[in-house]
Amino acid sequence: MIENGLTAIPELETPNYLLRGMSIDDAESMFVFMSDQQTMRYITPHPVQSVDELTKNIKVSLTNFQESKEIPWVIVDKISGDVIGMFRFHKFNFWHKKTEMGVVIREDYQKRGVMSEILEVILPYGFDILGLNRIVGDIFAENKGSEKLLQKFGFKKEGQLRQTDFDGTRYHDTVVFSLLKSEYEKSNSVV
Structure with missing residues (x-):
């Protein structure tokens, strides 16, 4: 990610989790959740079918990092050392100072506050370090x-895009939420 001066994916840490740069070596542990239909139900109707396919996807993410388009992390449980999810900033646009979040959490870690903890470090990193708007x-x-x-962290609902994704059986609407730097700063200045 040369455009913003990043030559390596930075490590970010929460009390219980470590976000570290995704690597090819993570393919096998990520396959457990990236191939699971239930885990992927809100992301894609066609999860990866093999470790090889996932390896190719990781290579694309790492190339995107080199081209300043994405920062891909894996989420590691600090106690067990297990890879329990992935998080990425993708669709980076440094001119417009914006990005989108992409997240997958292993099913046995869902509804346990993982993303609340992650967003506590990801949002300051995005706004304060990367200078996103x-x-x-x-x-x-x-x-x-x-x-x-998203609402808990101050994201505002911008709208609903009708029937944007087809899962093989039916169409799904997509709801777009965003958080602006000014909103983030305002909510963090309240003591």
């Missing part, structure tokens, strides 16, 4: 857990 989270309309999480 806008961070977007777009989710399937049925994903009420992510909607609640």
